[in-house]
Amino acid sequence: MSILKTTAFGLSVIAVIGLSACGGSRGSVGSAGSGNVFGGGSGSKQQQAQGTRDTPPPEEKRETIWDLFKNVDDPNTTVEVNRYIWNASLDVLSFLPVQAADPFSGIIVTGYGRPPGGGAAYKATIYVRDPALDARSLSVALYTSGGRPASAEAVRKVEDAILTRARQLRIRDGKL
Known part of the structure; x- marks a missing residue:
């Protein structure tokens, strides 16, 4: 035992x-x-x-x-986007129907639409990734109706138009 x-x-x-x-x-x-x-x-x-x-x-x-x-994420962490670039993107691409827009992550997804006076239909995805009013804050992906990426020149023109409009909006707010 x-x-x-x-x-x-x-x-x-x-x-x-x-x-x-x-x-x-x-x-x-x-x-x-x-x-x-x-x-x-x-x-x-x-x-x-x-x-x-x-x-x-x-x-x-x-x-x-x-x-x-356990939820250990900091609740005070925020993702910021530049409001002028955001609004300018919606202004410049107003001819495209917005399918999804998330101002917290800075993504705008549009459907196909034809620009005024233009012949080809385009679809765009815009990503505003920084709170600075800077070209690095903006990323545009533009697609033709065939699903192929648009030319680099077309994308550059859209980006330039968005940034120009964003600067105009910023200047207008500065005169308040």
């Missing part, structure tokens, strides 16, 4: 040691070694804090699997 108790006690001690090594908590065997899923990683804390070219910057520590389901 005492052999069974000793064996059961020995197995339970081995099971507890094995389970504690698998946990990802601070100070455990798995937190300093490589391959820890929820934190840790290789390298010392000083190397992780400084960040090296070989290792990515340290991420938020996760203690349990349930930490994956």
Whole structure:
């Protein structure tokens, strides 16, 4: 009978040691070694804090699997777009029917339409990606009715028209 108790006690001690090594908590065997899923990683804390070219910057520590389901995003983070470029895009391409517009992400998707006095039908996707009134803030994709991309010259003319109108709107607001 005492052999069974000793064996059961020995197995339970081995099971507890094995389970504690698998946990990802601070100070455990798995937190300093490589391959820890929820934190840790290789390298010392000083190397992780400084960040090296070989290792990515340290991420938020996760203690349990349930930490994956917590909302840790900063609610004060906003995506900003330039309102003048946004409004100018809608003004310049007013002949195209708007299918989708998201002012928070800065994307405008239009359907096919013909420009006034023009013969070919076009479809456009506009992406305003920055709050600056700058050419780098605007990206236009223009497609013909056949689904092929429009010429680079046509895209450049549309971008120039949008940026010119955006500057006009900005100047008009400055005179208030």
